[in-house]
Amino acid sequence: MPALRIALANQKGGTGKTTLAVNLAAGFHRRAATALVDADPQGSAGQWARLAGQPDDLPQVRTVGAAAVEAVIGEAARTHRYVLVDCPPHLQSGALDAVMHAVDVVLIPVQPSPLDLWASVDMADAVRDTQRRNTRLRAYLVVNQLDRRNALSGAMQQALAEFGLPALANGLTRRAAFRSAALEGGSVYALGHRGAAAAADVEAIIKEVLRS
Numbered sequence: 001m002p003a004l005r006i007a008l009a010n011q012k013g014g015t016g017k018t019t020l021a022v023n024l025a026a027g028f029h030r031r032a033a034t035a036l037v038d039a040d041p042q043g044s045a046g047q048w049a050r051l052a053g054q055p056d057d058l059p060q061v062r063t064v065g066a067a068a069v070e071a072v073i074g075e076a077a078r079t080h081r082y083v084l085v086d087c088p089p090h091l092q093s094g095a096l097d098a099v100m101h102a103v104d105v106v107l108i109p110v111q112p113s114p115l116d117l118w119a120s121v122d123m124a125d126a127v128r129d130t131q132r133r134n135t136r137l138r139a140y141l142v143v144n145q146l147d148r149r150n151a152l153s154g155a156m157q158q159a160l161a162e163f164g165l166p167a168l169a170n171g172l173t174r175r176a177a178f179r180s181a182a183l184e185g186g187s188v189y190a191l192g193h194r195g196a197a198a199a200a201d202v203e204a205i206i207k208e209v210l211r212s
């Protein structure tokens, strides 16, 4: 079976790319052979994994620059069932373009406010541009930092509907466990009961991506 290659991308900073890349990688790693490619020169996913306390919680991380990223994703796809790619928060470096040509799915984390969503409009344009050449590329918005008490506001639902890219039905709730996992260098799965609700958010996204 060919590998499923999934990138986390948004030119807007701080929307949850690395949080999703690391925790989705941990969830896929529990299913089958998984590789995590860190295409961000900041190297946050790689640093995160180097802190990891529990062996086997996170897959192996390969940190790679723009020039080699397509080759590294291709190589990882030959020996793994799932390849997750964390992208840098800008469109200029060439890394994002190279990644989007080498993956099947791009997930675009966005914050649950219409203003933040519209700050990702350049990202949506870049995706549509890539889809003309990489016709197998599927792209979905993923709402992050959802408020536990409230459903999405009407304004946000309308903004999502007008955005021109589909959104996954499942998102990540704002939870202390996502920060704790990063501080402790593991995934939310490794936090046991402290991370159970966060891991359930991640599982719902994985199942939805596998169905899509």
Ligand SMILES: Nc1ncnc2c1ncn2[C@@H]1O[C@H](COP(=O)(O)OP(=O)(O)OP(=O)(O)O)[C@@H](O)[C@H]1O
Pocket (backbone or CB within 6 Å): 012, 013, 014, 015, 016, 017, 018, 019, 020, 040, 087, 088, 089, 144, 145, 146, 172, 173, 174, 175, 176, 178, 179, 182
């Ligand atoms: N669902 C969540 N609940 C709580 N905290 C979160 C959640 N998602 C992300 N965070 C926190 O928000 C901050 C930014 O997240 P993250 O580093 O994953 O974003 P990023 O898009 O990778 O940022 P950059 O653009 O700098 O690469 C981090 O401190 C992270 O722990």
Ligand SMILES: [Mg+2]
Pocket (backbone or CB within 6 Å): 017, 018, 019, 040, 044, 087
């Ligand atoms: Mg990041």
